Amino acid sequence: MKALEEKILSDGEVLPGGVLKVGSFLNHHMDIKFLMEMGKDMADAFKGDSVTKILTVEASGIAFAVAVANYLGVPLTFAKKNKTSNVSSDTFSASVDSFTHGRTYEITVPKEYISENDRILIVDDFLACGNAIKGLCKIVSDAKATVVGAACAIEKGFQGGGDELRAAGLKIHSLAIVESMDNGKITFRQN
Amino acid sequence: MKALEEKILSDGEVLPGGVLKVGSFLNHHMDIKFLMEMGKDMADAFKGDSVTKILTVEASGIAFAVAVANYLGVPLTFAKKNKTSNVSSDTFSASVDSFTHGRTYEITVPKEYISENDRILIVDDFLACGNAIKGLCKIVSDAKATVVGAACAIEKGFQGGGDELRAAGLKIHSLAIVESMDNGKITFRQN
Numbered sequence: 578m579k580a581l582e583e584k585i586l587s588d589g590e591v592l593p594g595g596v597l598k599v600g601s602f603l604n605h606h607m608d609i610k611f612l613m614e615m616g617k618d619m620a621d622a623f624k625g626d627s628v629t630k631i632l633t634v635e636a637s638g639i640a641f642a643v644a645v646a647n648y649l650g651v652p653l654t655f656a657k658k659n660k661t662s663n664v665s666s667d668t669f670s671a672s673v674d675s676f677t678h679g680r681t682y683e684i685t686v687p688k689e690y691i692s693e694n695d696r697i698l699i700v701d702d703f704l705a706c707g708n709a710i711k712g713l714c715k716i717v718s719d720a721k722a723t724v725v726g727a728a729c730a731i732e733k734g735f736q737g738g739g740d741e742l743r744a745a746g747l748k749i750h751s752l753a754i755v756e757s758m759d760n761g762k763i764t765f766r767q768n
Numbered sequence: 769m770k771a772l773e774e775k776i777l778s779d780g781e782v783l784p785g786g787v788l789k790v791g792s793f794l795n796h797h798m799d800i801k802f803l804m805e806m807g808k809d810m811a812d813a814f815k816g817d818s819v820t821k822i823l824t825v826e827a828s829g830i831a832f833a834v835a836v837a838n839y840l841g842v843p844l845t846f847a848k849k850n851k852t853s854n855v856s857s858d859t860f861s862a863s864v865d866s867f868t869h870g871r872t873y874e875i876t877v878p879k880e881y882i883s884e885n886d887r888i889l890i891v892d893d894f895l896a897c898g899n900a901i902k903g904l905c906k907i908v909s910d911a912k913a914t915v916v917g918a919a920c921a922i923e924k925g926f927q928g929g930g931d932e933l934r935a936a937g938l939k940i941h942s943l944a945i946v947e948s949m950d951n952g953k954i955t956f957r958q959n
Contacts, residue, residue, distance in 0.1 A: 605878070647838075687791070690796070
């Protein structure tokens with residue numbers, strides 16, 4: 578999505594440690610018109626996949642997930658993050674290592690929110706090492722439902738998570754793929 | 769909003785300790801069409817107030833805030849919650865006592881996301897004692913911006929926070945006001 582690449586170049590910030598800060602427009606302070614456009618673009622990529630539900634992770638994935646859900650016309654739910662293990666018989670759960678925050682947390686979804694017949698589209702604002710998506714895939718698998726793919730606003734291609742998941746057969750669509758941030762200069766993967 | 773009252777009666781659960789659980793349709797698992805209808809209804813209530821920005825609190829307020837922002841055509845941002853004090857020169861912050869979780873947390877918003885000229889609409893999924901709204905009002909006040917009002921999906925009228933804020937002069941609009949949940953029976957305030 579050309580408009581997203583341009584926004585990343587104009588408003589994104591490369592921080593030490595390989596962090597790309599896009600809170601000013603993507604996942605913390607949001608331009609609603611742009612957010613809905615991103616949602617429409619993403620929905621177009623999955624409109625033939627009979628998606629029945631969107632699954633994301635709190636908190637930064639929720640707004641983008643609402644935008645995608647609006648154009649696919651399907652319900653959405655989000656996994657909650659806990660710093661400590663919070664395994665319960667009423668929830669599906671998975672452990673996720675966070676690249677940005679340098680820690681492991683537990684994500685959980687109430688069992689009642691995913692059924693075996695669901696065809697789940699995983700949505701997230703970022704895809705780096707792919708750990709959040711792997712955790713969400715485990716949850717969908719534990720629920721005996723189907724993952725139809727993963728929809729990410731920004732993929733950090735150089736961290737390899739997206740390509741690893743593609744190689745494993747998962748349909749991944751990212752609106753912008755950052756190929757390099759060396760020396761603070763952002764370049765995108767060409768389609 | 770009649771449809772919300774009906775949804776609360778059919779799908780809401782009254783839990784011990786005066787908690788109304790509506791996660792299955794409002795703030796954890798969401799029917800996107802219904803969510804957007806609620807957003808439109810709420811936007812209509814504030815369309816004459818020259819709102820420039822929506823402010824909510826993570827995580828359960830974000831989806832509803834996106835829906836309201838979509839119909840008002842204004843950007844949105846959310847306050848992050850921290851269990852520990854996280855005061856920084858780069859953020860506005862406030863302490864909030866949570867009724868549902870029985871603890872105090874700190875909410876913060878980066879200073880760059882609110883400017884003095886902003887006319888802020890506070891949006892949240894729930895209004896009980898009003899502590900989250902008071903905390904958000906403090907943040908807007910610290911930013912020298914203006915609060916035009918507070919928009920809540922469900923107000924628990926019997927906890928008094930909404931009426932206290934109205935008495936203080938704040939414009940509050942709630943899509944449904946639960947007047948009583950005595951013995952598990954939900955009744956609504958008549959307009």
